[in-house]
Amino acid sequence: xxxxxxxxxxxxxxxxxxxxxxxxxxxxxxxxxxxxxxxxxxxxxxxxxxxxxxxxxxxxxxxxxxxxxxxxxxxxxxxxxxxxxxxxxxxxxxxxxxxxxxxxxxxxxxxxxxxxxxxxxxxxxxxxxxxxxxxxxxxxxxxxxxxxxxxxxxxxxxxxxxxxxxxxxxxxxxxxxxxxxxxxxxxxxxxxxxxxxxxxxxxxxxxxxxxxxxxxxxxxxxxxxxxxxxxxxxxxxxxxxxxxxxxxxxxxxxxxxxxxxxxxxxxxx
Numbered sequence: 001x002x003x004x005x006x007x008x009x010x011x012x013x014x015x016x017x018x019x020x021x022x023x024x025x026x027x028x029x030x031x032x033x034x035x036x037x038x039x040x041x042x043x044x045x046x047x048x049x050x051x052x053x054x055x056x057x058x059x060x061x062x063x064x065x066x067x068x069x070x071x072x073x074x075x076x077x078x079x080x081x082x083x084x085x086x087x088x089x090x091x092x093x094x095x096x097x098x099x100x101x102x103x104x105x106x107x108x109x110x111x112x113x114x115x116x117x118x119x120x121x122x123x124x125x126x127x128x129x130x131x132x133x134x135x136x137x138x139x140x141x142x143x144x145x146x147x148x149x150x151x152x153x154x155x156x157x158x159x160x161x162x163x164x165x166x167x168x169x170x171x172x173x174x175x176x177x178x179x180x181x182x183x184x185x186x187x188x189x190x191x192x193x194x195x196x197x198x199x200x201x202x203x204x205x206x207x208x209x210x211x212x213x214x215x216x217x218x219x220x221x222x223x224x225x226x227x228x229x230x231x232x233x234x235x236x237x238x239x240x241x242x243x244x245x246x247x248x249x250x251x252x253x254x255x256x257x258x259x260x261x262x263x264x265x266x267x268x269x
Contacts, residue, residue, distance in 0.1 A: 003081065004080075004082070005082045005083075005084075007083070007084035007086070008087060011087065014083075017054070017091045017103065018090070018091060020032055020103070023157050023159075026159045027106075027157070031051065031103055031104065031159075032104060032159035032160075032164065033103060033104075033161045033164070034048075034050075034102045034169065035100065035101045035102075035161065035165065036094070036100055036169075037062075037069060037098050037100045039164060039165065039168060039169035040053075040069060040100050040101075040102045040169070041069060042168065042170065042173060043172040046169075046173040047172075048172050049076050049077060049104075050073050050076060050102040050103065050104050051078060051079065051104060051105070052081060053074075053079070053080055054081045054082075054100075054101040054102070055081075055083065055099055055100055056082070056084070056085055056087075056088035056097075056099040057082070057099065058099065059085060059098055060098060060099040060100070061099075066099060066100060078102070093161050093165075094165055107159060107164075107171045107176055108176055108178060111187050114148055116193070116214070117147055118214070119212070119213055119214050120148065120214050121144070121145070121146050121147055121211075121214075121215065121217070122146065122147055122149075122188070122193055122214075122216035123141050123146050123149045123150070123255060123259060124152060125149065125151050125154075125251075126218060126226055126227065126230055127155055127221040127224075128151070128155065128251060129221060130156070131160050131165075131166055132166045132252075133251050134156060134158075134160075134166070134167070135164070135165065135166025135167035135168070136167075136252035137149065137219075137251075137255045138170045138174055138176070139167055140255060140259055142167075142173050144260060145263070146174060148174075148176070148177065149175070150178070150179065150184055150188075150216070151177070151179075152179060152181045152184040153181045157178070185233050191214070192214055193216050194213065194215050194216070195218050195235055195236070196211065196215050196234065196235070196237075196238055197234035197236065198218060198220075198225075198226070198238060198240070198254050198255075198258055199225060200242075200247065200248070201237070202237040203239075204237060206239065206257065207261055208238075209236055210265070211258075211262035211265050212262075212265050212266055215262065217255060217259055218234060219251050220251070221251075222250075225248070238258065
């Protein structure tokens with residue numbers, strides 16, 4: 001059977017794809033979009049089985065590599081749909097599209113399905129709003145071998161296409177989950193994970209804290225940081241030394257600094 005070819009941007013299939021830019025549609029269908037050769041390849045490498053793959057040969061930077069990815073998705077059972085350039089422009093959500101867009105199951109696990117290794121390093125994100133920051137933290141988590149990135153009281157869902165884009169697809173390679181703050185803290189306590197809160201309101205520098213056991217590095221929202229309730233629940237508080245005029249670092253930068261301090265300690269302990 002020949003692959004479906006769509007050239008009209010008014011096609012209903014494409015309209016349905018565009019709705020997945022909205023969180024309500026993603027949650028209703030349990031699906032999301034991955035755009036880009038690199039991101040889609042990483043998702044497939046992480047075990048994602050795409051439901052459909054839409055491709056535009058005219059936009060592919062390397063047609064041979066793009067065609068190989070199309071065939072790989074076909075072998076995984078994905079429906080393959082070729083789009084004309086105007087049609088692809090309708091569904092693309094990033095600048096400079098490279099002709100690859102996949103519809104996939106939305107990322108994320110239920111907390112009750114997560115199994116942590118001994119001495120797990122977890123990243124806890126409370127109320128982080130910006131997809132770019134979540135994506136950057138996921139790239140750090142992937143590089144550092146973080147066992148779980150847990151979003152407490154999430155503002156942005158893991159399936160947000162901009163989270164996927166900014167994470168370079170690592171949202172599929174790192175275990176991720178979302179829960180209310182109460183559920184997240186109860187789960188961490190149940191699994192013996194101590195929380196290390198990042199805050200300027202402490203004298204303990206992040207390099208002086210013991211980060212070698214089962215710990216969750218906690219960061220808060222871009223504007224307010226961790227809530228008072230989170231700080232009260234945390235077993236430890238650490239600060240990152242700063243000597244400039246600014247009173248805070250970008251949340252993704254803060255997370256990376258403390259997470260990699262935990263990595264350093266674990267390698268030298």
